[in-house]
Amino acid sequence: MQLPTPFIEKYQRLLGEEAPAFFTALTDNQPVKGFRLNVAKPHAQAMLAKYGPAAVPAPYAEAAYIGEVKGRSLLHQAGYVYSQEPSAMIVATIAAAQPGERVLDLCAAPGGKTTQLASQLQGKGLLVANEIFPKRAKILSENVERWGFPNVVVTNQAPQELSRHFPQFFDKIVVDAPCSGEGMFRKDPVALEEWQADTPEQCAIRQKDILAQAVAMLKPGGQLIYSTCTFAPEENEAMMAWLMEEYPFAIEAIDLDNVSHGRSEWGEAPGIEKTIRLWPHLNQGEGHFAAKLTSQAEAAPVKKKKKGKGATAKSPLDAATQKLWQAFRKGFPFLQALNATPQLLGENLWLVPEEMPSLKGIKFMRPGLHVGVVKKNRIEPSYALALAIHAEEGAPIVPITLPQWQQYVAGETLSVSGNAGWVILTVDEIPVGFGKQVQGTVKNFFPKGLRFKAI
């Protein structure tokens, strides 16, 4: 890999004696691959041992490992693992979302931090995962669906639009900002190709806009976690210095071993040395910066939206759908324990988390858990429901083999006997999706758009 000359000159100046080791790590060392295990899935550790690579622990997150899990594998399809390079896992670890909190992941696609935050919430509270670009928001939504937590909403808005709906709403906001990506040079050739001497400066302008919107959505006293995957001081220490000059925040200490710290000569603000940096020549993984800040703002009056005006809990199901829903939910006892409201949008039935304000005006990919599609006299259960945590409880299960799973994800009909009607197909203990059992064959309900040739 050839580093751009202005990049070399800049970091020679900034890093001095450390620069040669930094350049060597960037150009000579291979990127490190990792993944996280979704411990809330049935028999997660045992299934990893059976179907995954050797579990070599990774730093900075729980249930995190060094190694590679392919996208077309069983564990990935069933939402048991999320592939993520190890140092990127540090951001959600720092956020440490607590069950019951309202959390926003503002720049969320493809969903590395979102899935980790969802695991931390354990299904309690609300996680809004937002992505500005529709194609990326769709991928985010698919990853959230596989991961299986019902209390995650996926929106597709510019931060400026989103902030109108959530004034002072969230306990925690993660801003994993779009950045110049210098920390990804050895993993992502596009980041290297696109880099120019003024890229950090350009990125900083956008980061300020995004941060201003994040501030508007944070509750007074709430926490903001800011991160980038770049080394550029303009986007890191200097960005935090700007933020603290504009808004009342205090930088919090981050209690983690084996990390470097932010440098006060690159951004002057009280506590800047409490921010953290991961360097490729000092740590396992790619380059990262992260800061945790607590809002010092006084609570200001927020105009409360009138209840009953939105499209969520406030618009009840019509009588016919209500009847179908009541019958349907009996088959899935875990649905009854969810703190969520059924909402019919078009022919799709969703369970919208109770904490979610009105959906009116919000562009979303997923307003909660997709229960199914309402047809004339029935509800056809969704793929998301099969992968939702504990969906297997109470629903009829039909075990299939690994070769049958390969047929299933390719869209084929399976010859398997068992209970008639809707069944959740499982490989070992792993729920993989719905099928409909009719006289010895299982009709395939794996979503058409997701079908693939498995490895």
Ligand SMILES: C[S@@+](CC[C@H](N)C(=O)[O-])C[C@H]1O[C@@H](n2cnc3c(N)ncnc32)[C@H](O)[C@@H]1O
């Ligand atoms: C570093 S990536 C996020 C990675 C993600 N948090 C994860 O862990 O998988 C930054 C994201 O910000 C999005 N983005 C780009 N421009 C944006 C803008 N103006 N406002 C908000 N997000 C933006 C990008 O599309 C990208 O998905």
